[in-house]
Amino acid sequence: MWRQKRRKLLLEQQELYSIVGRPNVFVYGELRTATENFSSNNLLGEGGYGSVYKGKLADGRVVAVKQLSETSHQGKQQFAAEIETISRVQHRNLVKLYGCCLEGNKPLLVYEYLENGSLDKALFGNGKLNLDWPTRFEICLGIARGLAYLHEESSIRVVHRDIKASNVLLDANLNPKISDFGLAKLYDDKKTHVSTKVAGTFGYLAPEYAMRGHMTEKVDVFAFGVVILETLAGRPNFDNTLDEDKVYILEWVWQLYEENHPLDMLDPKLAEFNSDEVLRAIHVALLCTQGSPHQRPSMSRAVSILAGDVEVGQVANKPSYITEWQIKGGNTSSFMSSNVSGQSGVAPRSASHASSQFLGSVIEEGR
Structure with missing residues (x-):
């Protein structure tokens, strides 16, 4: 059973990488630690796509971690589109994407944290x-x-x-x-x-x-x-x-x-x-x-x-x-x-x- 789940995850990751190329990939445990296990105290906002948490990486960077819910309208294609698009554009007036995490059933996007919100x-x-x-x-x-x-x-x-x-x-x-x-x-x-x-x-x-x-x-x-x-x-x-x-x-x-x-x-x-x-x-x-x-x-x-x-x-x-x-x-x-x-x-x-x-x-x- 564990091997089947692992194989399925690897196939999903390969499918995503084939769409967008390999972005900077974070380990789930790293992001879990950064957000204090996705604590409600670090919740920045939530919507139909899932939730966004504030986190602090081991290197000191403060980040915003977007966690897609299992029921999100943003499926794999939209998730891939978001990574592909923002990875290929850089401008001072566009939010910066640091990378993503594909472990588990809730994909994660890691963005720069912007102090003053929306x-x-x-x-x-x-x-x-x-x-x-x-x-x-x-x-x-x-x-x-x-x-x-x-x-x-x-x-x-x-x-x-x-x-x-x-x-x-x-x-x-x-x-x-x-x-x-x-x-x-x-x-x-x-x-x-x-x-x-x-x-x-x-x-x-x-x-x-x-x-x-x-x-x-x-x-x-x-x-x-x-x-x-x-x-x-x-x-x-x-x-x-x-x-x-x-x-x-x-x-x-x-x-x-x-x-x-x-x-x-x-x-x-x-x-x-x-x-x-x-x-x-x-x-x-x-x-x-x-x-x-x-x-x-x-x-x-x-x-x-x-x-x-x-x-x-x-x-x-x-x-x-x-x-x-x-x-x-x-x-x-x-x-x-x-x-x-x-x-x-x-x-x-x-x-x-x-x-x-x-x-x-x-x-x-x-x-």
Whole structure:
């Protein structure tokens, strides 16, 4: 019996290595010791994929150990994809993978530990982090640079597919690093798009991807635009505790923009800010969340606009997915509904119930 289990494990390891090549491999006992036997005191977070624990290796490195649950939606292929993708890309705004462990029935990924946790907790949680305007602006720029690298600069072209505030981690100096490459896809930039099964998180999905499964790098661009707005406003993209006209962040910001009061969307905690930088960030967010992927900028252009290297005028085209719902007396919950990683978990209003049901039926991966 023991030999059969051992043989099965070796076959699984060989299968995985054939997919991704041999990464740096940790011994299970080493990681068990590092995390104090995966103590609840070291638990950093958990979700459908499993749990993440803080640990300290024998060489003194502090790490984050991602332990996949046996029932995780992230199977071997996604596990392999995460290792393959992040092992082949290196950038100051991407989380660093140290290696993995394939012993036992719960595969482990070992990442650098980032002291200040996820952006969503910093923005929406009750933590003690004070994200002033310069910090928030640099966070937006850092995320943009990381995505520009993935899309245009790395040796492989990568669509992350799950850009959201909870997948942006902050280091000791509050520099942002994009994490969680379990849904990432390599793509051929010579193709117009790739049709694929929809995966991702409510609230960040581009319309063409959510409705038709059409995937290009512009899927990440859309999600980045939503993250900008969340970072500026200090609130999630869906919050049903707010007044009705503020529940969906894109509808609310577009209303303020058309009324020439875009600065009213800023987090009240921001007592001081650079209005030129804020307006540039809002413009970029509205460009990035245009309904047509062709109307969204590349991430390198988004970086240039944010940095002030390229001028941007008024954003004239209000996305049709917002306008159509407003005409029908509904809302944009098709794309701006609650996500599964800590935002308000209340069902969207009934006016768009059918559309919400549709998305609920197709978004299965990554939950």
